[in-house]
Amino acid sequence: MAKIACFVEKYNFLDPTEAEALQKFKQTAEGMGHGFDFLFKQDISEIPKYDAVFIRATTDPLYTSYVVSKTAWELGIKVVDDPKSIQICGNKIHLYSLFEKHNIPRIPTIFLAKDDFHHKQISEVFDAFGRPVVLKAPYTSFSKYVERVACETSFRNVARRFFRRSDVLVVQKFMPTSFDWRVGVLNGEILYVCKYTMRKGKWKHGAKLRGKSKFIWGRSISLKREHVPTRFKTVALNACKIVGDGLYGVDIKEINGDYVVVEVNDNPSIYAGYEDLRDRDLYAKIITYLIN
Amino acid sequence: MLIVSNVNLTENDGAMKPTRFLNSSVRDYVLNINNDYRYMKMGYYVSLHAEVLGNPVVPRSENAIDAYRHPILLIKAAKHGIPTLPYMVTDSARQLIKKFGFPILIFAVNPFSNGGYRIANNETALYRALRSFGLNHKFTVCAQPLRGKMVSVKTVFGKNGCHGLSEEISRRFYEVFKLPICRLHIQECDGKAYLCGIQKIEIEELTAADLKLISEEIAQISRIGEKYWLR
Numbered sequence: 001m002a003k004i005a006c007f008v009e010k011y012n013f014l015d016p017t018e019a020e021a022l023q024k025f026k027q028t029a030e031g032m033g034h035g036f037d038f039l040f041k042q043d044i045s046e047i048p049k050y051d052a053v054f055i056r057a058t059t060d061p062l063y064t065s066y067v068v069s070k071t072a073w074e075l076g077i078k079v080v081d082d083p084k085s086i087q088i089c090g091n092k093i094h095l096y097s098l099f100e101k102h103n104i105p106r107i108p109t110i111f112l113a114k115d116d117f118h119h120k121q122i123s124e125v126f127d128a129f130g131r132p133v134v135l136k137a138p139y140t141s142f143s144k145y146v147e148r149v150a151c152e153t154s155f156r157n158v159a160r161r162f163f164r165r166s167d168v169l170v171v172q173k174f175m176p177t178s179f180d181w182r183v184g185v186l187n188g189e190i191l192y193v194c195k196y197t198m199r200k201g202k203w204k205h206g207a208k209l210r211g212k213s214k215f216i217w218g219r220s221i222s223l224k225r226e227h228v229p230t231r232f233k234t235v236a237l238n239a240c241k242i243v244g245d246g247l248y249g250v251d252i253k254e255i256n257g258d259y260v261v262v263e264v265n266d267n268p269s270i271y272a273g274y275e276d277l278r279d280r281d282l283y284a285k286i287i288t289y290l291i292n
Numbered sequence: 293m294l295i296v297s298n299v300n301l302t303e304n305d306g307a308m309k310p311t312r313f314l315n316s317s318v319r320d321y322v323l324n325i326n327n328d329y330r331y332m333k334m335g336y337y338v339s340l341h342a343e344v345l346g347n348p349v350v351p352r353s354e355n356a357i358d359a360y361r362h363p364i365l366l367i368k369a370a371k372h373g374i375p376t377l378p379y380m381v382t383d384s385a386r387q388l389i390k391k392f393g394f395p396i397l398i399f400a401v402n403p404f405s406n407g408g409y410r411i412a413n414n415e416t417a418l419y420r421a422l423r424s425f426g427l428n429h430k431f432t433v434c435a436q437p438l439r440g441k442m443v444s445v446k447t448v449f450g451k452n453g454c455h456g457l458s459e460e461i462s463r464r465f466y467e468v469f470k471l472p473i474c475r476l477h478i479q480e481c482d483g484k485a486y487l488c489g490i491q492k493i494e495i496e497e498l499t500a501a502d503l504k505l506i507s508e509e510i511a512q513i514s515r516i517g518e519k520y521w522l523r
Contacts, residue, residue: 042432
């Protein structure tokens, strides 16, 4: 019998479907004869007591979750997400550099350095990618810090905001689609497949309504993993292979019948009734991976 | 050897500017000299770019992240035999008082930390520090007992020019993390020194003597050759 710690923060229980998914992880682990405890930020010193750590709080090299991951890693405890995956997926500069190196089909991307930011460069970006373009802060997650800009003024305003935290940011060609594929991958195998749709009039899955601070989300449509094309699977698995062999959520766009990778995310969302709708064995698969 | 530096070194060192390096695909051994190696700052991106190109680089991007994440700095340092004091990662004042008593040394573990510390001598100061460093209790802090006096030393290639207890800590820190330029926070008590924290330094803080030391170190590394990156 193994003891699994699930690192969470209070916000993980705010959405009832996420809270239900966390309970399902607990029930599945206990049903398999293992211990499963929720670990909060004040319990980090308890990590050595566990055999495996499963992180569900949002990951970023600057968040407590990275401290948890690295602490477990240094102690030789199995951890999902591992520190290397957090480093790569948590920084889009790192991720897209690896996509380029390993020739992963991707959205045309360039990097913009704070010290090199001037009028000429903005003009070159618009000449190369057309208008609008997408600006991404390297630390983007949950569709936040990704903005579409069509003129130099808004380009400068958004870039200035993103440069506060990062000295380099990402500029991408704007490639609108009505949905993004989301593929859950664990240890080089497809775990689940979803379509994350965009709301009418929006170009990303999560977006703010004009003048409101609250985020609204498009629909999540779940598909059985057996029903996806082979080429699609190959693209998703190759993208994950360059990051590691943990748990990932790959975002893929289908453009003119071909597939391009938007990004690989560590710590993918798993909400009851959404990601797990068609492939209900994902809980057991993740628990088994953690204890092996 | 390719030197990438945002610090104005002497002409003889032939350093490349970080932004130029980021746009290049040079294959060479890279020595990244920067006043700030914090995550998502230019010093970090230079090391990352070198690694993606497959170049051996000092410092490695992983070390740059880990050194500035306070609890990880302490775990890694202790693992490599650098003296450290017990620490606790928490957002609970009660837990800290129970474990350490006063005074307590507090470092932030939030994304916006610049590596500085606070000393809490009483409960009020502790609650204030937890609130401030925890960004209104959203993040934890990393706390240690304060048993002696704190010293902060500018460290260039593991040398801080103090010739005291802290010199040995600086040297060993550089052996493990290989960060050429930083400020170390060290606690001295009972004739011993303990590594407590790290902070970036401003370019203006580098004196002519520091620049001379950097040039000497570069010359020394050139003599050592490839072995320097394998250590």
